[in-house]
Amino acid sequence: MPKISLKGQKMPESPIRKLVPYAEIAKKKGHKVYHLNIGQPDIKTPDVALNAVKNADIKVLEYSHSAGFESYRTKLSAYYKSHGLPIDVADIIITTGGSEALLFAMGSTMDVDDEIIIPEPFYANYNGFSTASGVKVVPVISTIDEGFALPPIAAFEKLITPKTKAILICNPGNPTGYLYSKEEILQLAEIVKKHDLFLIADEVYREFIYDENEKHFSVMNVPGLEENAIMIDSVSKRYSMCGARIGCIVSKNKEVMATAMKFAQARLSPPTYAQIASEAALDTPQSYFDDVIEEYKDRRDTLIAELQKIEGVKVATPKGAFYCIAQLPVKNADNFAQWLLESYDNNKETVMVAPAAGFYSTPNVGLNEVRIAYVLKKDDLIRSVAILKDALEVYNKK
Template identity: 85%
Template sequence: MPKVSHKGQQMPESPIRKLVPFAEGAKKKGHKVYHLNIGQPDIKTPEVALNAIKENTIKILEYSHSAGFETYRTKLAAYYQKHGINVNIPDIIITTGGSEALLFALGSTLDAGDEIIIPEPFYANYNGFSVASGVTVVPVISTIDEGFALPPVADFEKLITPKTKAILICNPGNPTGYLYTQDEINQLAELVKKHDLFLIADEVYREFTYDGDKHYSVMNVPGLEEHAIMIDSVSKRYSMCGARIGCIVSKNKEVMATAMKFAQARLSPPTFAQIASEAALDTPQSYFDEVISEYKERRDTLITELSKIEGVKVATPKGAFYCIAKLPVDNADKFAQWLLENFDSNGETVMVAPAAGFYSTPGVGLDEIRIAYVLKKEDLIRSVQILKEAIEQYNK
C-alpha cells in the first residue's frame, strides 16, 4: 500500500479544530455550546464590503494580476500611509489570506532545514506552515508571569545558529493578546541587523489595541527596510474571515520579486474577495471605534470574571481578542474534551482551546487554555460561570 509523505505525517493537527467532533456530540445531546475556542468575530462585516459583491455586474470572473488588483493595492498603500506606514504599490502583494502571505514569506527567506525563532506561545498554524516549508521552529518561551512580554534579547541571541534565517512575531499576539512596545520592536530590529536576519511580523490584529496603547509596526523602524516583512489580512479587521484575502509587504525588492514567483505559481488571489476587500477600505472610522470599544468591554468583563475563580491566573491582553488562562487542572486537553463529552450546567457547556497546541516545546502550557472573547458580554459571564462549576466538578 502506498504511504503518505513524511511531511504529511509531521503536519500538526489544529489544536482548536480537533475538538470539533466532541462539540458536535454535545450539540447532538441538545447541549448549548459557548464557543470560546475560535477567533471568529461576531461583529458584522461592513455593509460597504457586502454591497460591493451584491451590486457587482461582472460578466466574466477573470484571473486578477498575480499581485492582486492594482486598484486595491493603490488604496491599500494609501491606508497604510494613513497609519504612518510608508509603503507603495510595489511593496505589496495580495495573497489568499494571511496564511498564504506567511507561506510566501517563509518560502522566500528560508530553505529546507533552516531555522526560524518564534516567541511562544504562538499562533498554532506557524507550526504547520513551517512543516510545510521544511523549516525548523526554534521557540523562545515567554511566560504568563511576565504577561507574555518579549523574552530578553539575550534569550534570542543564544538560539541563533548558522541555520537561523528569521525571527517571526505576532503583534498584537494570538494567542496571548500581548502588544509589543516600540522599545521591544527596536530591540528585535537591532538583533536582526546585527545577525543579518529577517524580521517577519504578523500584524493582522493591528487595529485591536486598548488602554490608549499604540501599535508599532516593523515597517516603521528606520534602517530596517531590507530586514522587515509584514503579514496582514482583512479577516479580523473587517470581520471577513471567509474572504481569504491578505498581503505580504516589504521594502526588500529581492524578497518581493521572489514572493512574486510564488504568487505567479498559484496564478491569482480570489476576484470577488478582492472586490469586497477593496470596498472595505471605505469603512468609516466610527465602525472601528465601536468595535474596539465593544472588545475592550468584553476583555474587561472576561478578565474580571476569570479572576474570581480560585486558582486561575490570567494575563491581561493589550490587543487582539484573546487571552491565555492558567487553570487549576491537571491537563487542559483532557479538561477541554471532558467539558464537551461529560459535563453540562443546565444543558450548557463551553468549548475552549487547550494552549499546549500553541507551544512547540513539549510539555509546556499543559494547564493553560486560550479564550477568544468574541462573544457578547452576557455570554462571556455565563461561560465563565460554567467554567467555574466545571473546574470544581472536574477536580472532585
C-alpha cells in the first residue's frame, strides 16, 4: 500500500473541530449542543455585503488579479488609513482567508527546518501551517497566572538561533483574548530589528477591544519596522463573514510582497464573489461595529462572571477577540470534552468546548485547560456555564 507523507502524518488535528463527530452523535440522540468550541459569530453579516453578491450582474465568472481586485485593495488601503495605519495599495495582497495569508508569509520568509518563535497558547492552526511549510515552531510559554501577557524578552532571546527567521503573534490573541500593549509591541520590534527577524502579526481581531482605556497598537505603526513587519488580516470576524474566506497579507517590505505575489500567482486568484462581498462590506456603518462591540463586551463580562462562580475554575479576563482560556478541575480536558458529548447531558443539553492542549506545541502543557468562544447569546452563555458546572461535579464524582 502506498505510504502517506511524513508531513501528512505530522499534521495535527484541529482541537476545535476534532470532536465534531461526537457532537453529531449527541445531536442524533436528540441532545442540544451549545457550541463554545469555535469562533463562528452569530452576529448578522452586514446587509451591504450580502446585497452586493445578490445584485452582482456577472455574465462570466472570471479570474481576478492574483493580488485581488484593484478596486478592493484601493478601498481597503483607504480603510486602513482611516484607522491610522499607513498602508498603501502596493502593500496589500488579497488572500483566500487569513489562513492563506499566513501560508504566504511563512513560504515567503522561511525555508524547510527554519524556526519561528510563537508565544503559546496560540491559534491551533499555526501548528498546521508550520507543518505544511516544513517550519519548526519554537514556543515561548505565557501563563494563565500572568494573564497570558508577553513573556519576558529574555525568554525570546534564549530561543533565537541561526535558524530563527520570525516571531509570530496574534493581537488580540486567539485563544487567550490577550491584547498586547504598545510597550510590548515595541519590545518585540526591538528584538526583531536586533536579530534581523520578521515580526508577523495576526491582527484579524483588531476591532474587538472591550475596555475604554485599551487600544490596539499595530506592527504597521512602528517606525523603522517597515522591512520586518508583516500583518495578517481577514474579513471573517470583523464582518461575521467566516465563509467568505477572504483575508490579506500586508507589508512595506517590497521583497516580501514580490515573493508572496509568486505564491498568489501559483494559486491563480482569490474568489470573485467573496471579494465583491468584502469590498462592499467596507461600507458598513460604524453603528454596526458599535453595536457588535457592546454585545461582545456584555457576553465577555457575563461569561467570566459565571465561570468565576465555579469552584476550581481559573480564568483570565480577555481584553479583546472573543475567546478565553479556562483552567478546569480535571486532569485531562480532552477526555472531559469528549465525555461531555458522548456520555453526559443535562435535560438533553450539553456543551462543546475546545481542549486547550492543541493550542500549545509544548507537550503536556494545557492538559486541564479549554478554550471557550463567547459567540453565543447571553442567555445561552449562562445556560452553557450552568451545564458545565453540573458536568464538572458529575465527572469528578466518577
